[in-house]
Amino acid sequence: MTQTTRPSPISVNNLNMRYQYKPVLTDVSFEIPEGKTIAIVGPNGAGKSTLLKGIMGLEPLMEGEVKFFGEPLAQKRLATAYVPQREEIDWDFPIKVMDVVLMGRHGQLKLWQRPSKLDHEIAEQALKDLQMWEFKDRQISQLSGGQQQRVFLARALAQQASLYLMDEPFAGVDVATEKAIIELFKNLKAQGKTIVCVHHDLNTVGEYFDWIIFINARLVAAGPVESVLTKENLNKTYGGRLSLLNDLTEQMYRTRLNQAHKHD
Amino acid sequence: MQEWNLIQQPGTWELLIEFWSFEDMNALWVLMGSILLGMSASVIGGFAFLRKRSLIGDALAHAALPGVMMAFLLFQTRDPLVMFLGALTSSFIGFFLIDWLPKNTKIKPDTALAITLSFFFALGLMLLSHIQGLQVENKSGLDKILFGQAAAMTQQDITLLAYVTVFILVAVTAFFQKFRLIAFSAIYARSLGVPVALYELLLALLIVMSVVVGLQLVGVVLMAAVLLTPIAAARFWSDQLTTILFLSAFFGALSALISTQISYLAPAMPTGPWMVVSLASLFLLSLLFAPSRGLIKRYWQQRQLRQKVSEENVLRTLYKLYERRQFEQNDFNIADIQALRSMPTDMLKDTLKHLCKKQMIRESMRGFCLSKEGLEIATQLTRRHRLWENYLNQYMDLPADQVHSQAERIEHILTQEQEWQLEAELKNRKSDPHGNPIPENTEGMSRDK
Structure with a gap:
C-alpha cells in the first residue's frame, strides 16, 4: 500500500485546541490519503475552520502535533497552500487582482525581492485556469463574491503546492464559480494533488469529495465517502455536542490540570 | 495694534522674499527637512492606516515624551542623537506595552492604547515641569516638542532628521511588497511562511523613528495627524496603492512647506498646528472634490439618478394610460398622469419639461403624448417591469399583489443581457401576474448600449 511507502499529506495526532478556556477541539487524530478531495464537515461552531487553522499553525495548539508528508510544516511550507475564508479580508483594500494572485509567489521570494517575469507567468496561468484573466487589472472591490473566491483560488494555485487547504471555497458563490472550482479539483487530482476543504453543504458533499472528516468539537468519523456518509455519522455529527466532554475539558483548562499532569 | 500691523506687514513681505532667495541657508535646511519628514511620515503612516492600526502612531508619539526628558536629565545635553535614542527607547517600551497587554490580560487593544498613551504623556509632562524648575543650561526649548517649532531646529537636528527620513523612505520602497502582503492579510502571509512578526517589528520601528x-x-500632540491625514486624503483620489502612497507623500510635503513657511515668517507660531491645519484643508478638498469618491461627485450622481428615475416613471405612466385607452387616445394631461403616479406637481412639471427637451414626449393643446423614441423606451421599461414581476412570481412565489413595488425599482436597472436572461428563464412571457400583456421587443432597443 502507498501509506507504508509514502507518508500521508497530513497526519493529525491528538490535536487539542481551545478558545480561552472553552474547548474547541478535543483529541482529534486522523490521516488523510494522497491525491484525493477531502471534506471537513460539521455543524456551525464545530471547529472546522479552527481545525484548518490549527493544522496550518495559524492558531496555537494546546496539545498534539501535525505532520505534513511525515515532516513538520516548516519543512513542507512550499508544498502547502492555504485559502482563507473570503470574509476575513477587507475587500476595499486598494489592490488589483493580478497583485493579489502574485502574493501566492511570496513564499518563494526573499525579503525585498519583487515577483519576477516567471512569477508573472505562473500567476497568469493560474488566473486563466480559473477564467479570471480578463479581470487581472480590476480592483478587488469591484468583484462579485464568486469572482473573489476565484481570485483566492488562483492565488493558491500560483503557489504550485501539492496540498491545498481551503476554508469554505463553495460558500456564497454563483453557479459558474462552483463549476470552475469542481473543474479545478479535477485538474489538481489528475496531477496527484490533495485537497482538503471545509464544506457546509451536505447535499453536494458526496458528489464533490472522495473522503469526509466529520467533526463536532471532536472527531466523529473519517474515511471514504462510501463508508462514512451514513445516517448514524450524520446523527452523531449534527446531534449536538457531548456536554460532559465539553464541561470537563473546560474545567481541565481552567484548573490548568493539563500542565500539572504531564505524561508521556 | 494699528501701529504694529503697519510695521509688521512690509517685514513679512521682505521675509518671504528673503526666504525664497535662499539667502538664509538655515531656513532652506529646515524646509528640506520638514518636506522629507512630511513625505516619510505620510508613507509609513499609510501602512498603519491600511492595517487599521491608525492610532498606534498617536500612542507612540506620546510615549516618546518621557524618553526625551529622561535623556536630558541623565546626560544634561540637547544633542539630537541622545534625544533621538531616548525617545526611541521610551516609544518602544510603549509599543511593547500596547502589544503585551491585550495578549496576556483581559484588557482590549483600544484600552491598552489609551492607558499607555495617557500614562506616558503624563509622565513626560511631570518630568518636563521638573526640568523647568532645575537650574540647568539648555533647558529652554524642551517644551517646544509638545507642539513643534521648526524655527528652533539646529543644523544637527536637521542632519539627523534627513538621515532617518531617507532611511524610512528607502526601507518602505525595499519592503513594499511584503508590507502590502501583510497589510492585506497577515494570516495568509503567515501561511506562506513569511516571518510576519519580524516585518511587523520593522514596521513599528519605522513608525517610531518617523514619529x-x-x-x-510637529510635536508630540499632533504627530498622529501627520501620519494619517495624508493617506486618508489620498484614498479619495485613487484605488492604486502606489498612486495613493505617492499622493500622500505629496500632501505631506506640501503641508510641510506651508507650515515651515509660516513658522519662518512668524517665529512665535508653532509649526505642528499649522501643518495639521493645512493637511486638514487638503483632506477637506479631497473629500469634496475627488473625481470619483468625492462628496460633490456623489451628490451629482445621486441627482442624475433621481432625475432618470422620475423621467422613466413618467414615460411608463404615459404608456400605461395609452394602454388603458386601447392605444387609441395618446395625449394626457397632468391630472391624468397624477391619477396613476403620485408625484409632487412641481417635480412632475419639471420632469415633463425635461422629457419635452429630449423629444421623448410632445406637448399639445390636450396634454402630452409620447414621441416615437419615448414610446420605444416606455415600451421597453414596461416590458422589463412585467418580466421581472413574472420572475418574482415564478421563482420566489410572491403573490401578484406583492411583486409590483419591487419591479418598480428593478425596471430602472435591468440591462439588455439581463432582459434576455429573464426571457430564457421564464415560463410565461406573454402576460404579467396582474394579467396585463407584456409588450413585444420593438426595433431599435439600443438604449443600454
Whole structure:
C-alpha cells in the first residue's frame, strides 16, 4: 500500500485546541490519503475552520502535533497552500487582482525581492485556469463574491503546492464559480494533488469529495465517502455536542490540570 | 495694534522674499527637512492606516515624551542623537506595552492604547515641569516638542532628521511588497511562511523613528495627524496603492512647506498646528472634490439618478394610460398622469419639461403624448417591469399583489443581457401576474448600449 511507502499529506495526532478556556477541539487524530478531495464537515461552531487553522499553525495548539508528508510544516511550507475564508479580508483594500494572485509567489521570494517575469507567468496561468484573466487589472472591490473566491483560488494555485487547504471555497458563490472550482479539483487530482476543504453543504458533499472528516468539537468519523456518509455519522455529527466532554475539558483548562499532569 | 500691523506687514513681505532667495541657508535646511519628514511620515503612516492600526502612531508619539526628558536629565545635553535614542527607547517600551497587554490580560487593544498613551504623556509632562524648575543650561526649548517649532531646529537636528527620513523612505520602497502582503492579510502571509512578526517589528520601528524625528517639527500632540491625514486624503483620489502612497507623500510635503513657511515668517507660531491645519484643508478638498469618491461627485450622481428615475416613471405612466385607452387616445394631461403616479406637481412639471427637451414626449393643446423614441423606451421599461414581476412570481412565489413595488425599482436597472436572461428563464412571457400583456421587443432597443 502507498501509506507504508509514502507518508500521508497530513497526519493529525491528538490535536487539542481551545478558545480561552472553552474547548474547541478535543483529541482529534486522523490521516488523510494522497491525491484525493477531502471534506471537513460539521455543524456551525464545530471547529472546522479552527481545525484548518490549527493544522496550518495559524492558531496555537494546546496539545498534539501535525505532520505534513511525515515532516513538520516548516519543512513542507512550499508544498502547502492555504485559502482563507473570503470574509476575513477587507475587500476595499486598494489592490488589483493580478497583485493579489502574485502574493501566492511570496513564499518563494526573499525579503525585498519583487515577483519576477516567471512569477508573472505562473500567476497568469493560474488566473486563466480559473477564467479570471480578463479581470487581472480590476480592483478587488469591484468583484462579485464568486469572482473573489476565484481570485483566492488562483492565488493558491500560483503557489504550485501539492496540498491545498481551503476554508469554505463553495460558500456564497454563483453557479459558474462552483463549476470552475469542481473543474479545478479535477485538474489538481489528475496531477496527484490533495485537497482538503471545509464544506457546509451536505447535499453536494458526496458528489464533490472522495473522503469526509466529520467533526463536532471532536472527531466523529473519517474515511471514504462510501463508508462514512451514513445516517448514524450524520446523527452523531449534527446531534449536538457531548456536554460532559465539553464541561470537563473546560474545567481541565481552567484548573490548568493539563500542565500539572504531564505524561508521556 | 494699528501701529504694529503697519510695521509688521512690509517685514513679512521682505521675509518671504528673503526666504525664497535662499539667502538664509538655515531656513532652506529646515524646509528640506520638514518636506522629507512630511513625505516619510505620510508613507509609513499609510501602512498603519491600511492595517487599521491608525492610532498606534498617536500612542507612540506620546510615549516618546518621557524618553526625551529622561535623556536630558541623565546626560544634561540637547544633542539630537541622545534625544533621538531616548525617545526611541521610551516609544518602544510603549509599543511593547500596547502589544503585551491585550495578549496576556483581559484588557482590549483600544484600552491598552489609551492607558499607555495617557500614562506616558503624563509622565513626560511631570518630568518636563521638573526640568523647568532645575537650574540647568539648555533647558529652554524642551517644551517646544509638545507642539513643534521648526524655527528652533539646529543644523544637527536637521542632519539627523534627513538621515532617518531617507532611511524610512528607502526601507518602505525595499519592503513594499511584503508590507502590502501583510497589510492585506497577515494570516495568509503567515501561511506562506513569511516571518510576519519580524516585518511587523520593522514596521513599528519605522513608525517610531518617523514619529521621533518629527517631534521637533510637529510635536508630540499632533504627530498622529501627520501620519494619517495624508493617506486618508489620498484614498479619495485613487484605488492604486502606489498612486495613493505617492499622493500622500505629496500632501505631506506640501503641508510641510506651508507650515515651515509660516513658522519662518512668524517665529512665535508653532509649526505642528499649522501643518495639521493645512493637511486638514487638503483632506477637506479631497473629500469634496475627488473625481470619483468625492462628496460633490456623489451628490451629482445621486441627482442624475433621481432625475432618470422620475423621467422613466413618467414615460411608463404615459404608456400605461395609452394602454388603458386601447392605444387609441395618446395625449394626457397632468391630472391624468397624477391619477396613476403620485408625484409632487412641481417635480412632475419639471420632469415633463425635461422629457419635452429630449423629444421623448410632445406637448399639445390636450396634454402630452409620447414621441416615437419615448414610446420605444416606455415600451421597453414596461416590458422589463412585467418580466421581472413574472420572475418574482415564478421563482420566489410572491403573490401578484406583492411583486409590483419591487419591479418598480428593478425596471430602472435591468440591462439588455439581463432582459434576455429573464426571457430564457421564464415560463410565461406573454402576460404579467396582474394579467396585463407584456409588450413585444420593438426595433431599435439600443438604449443600454
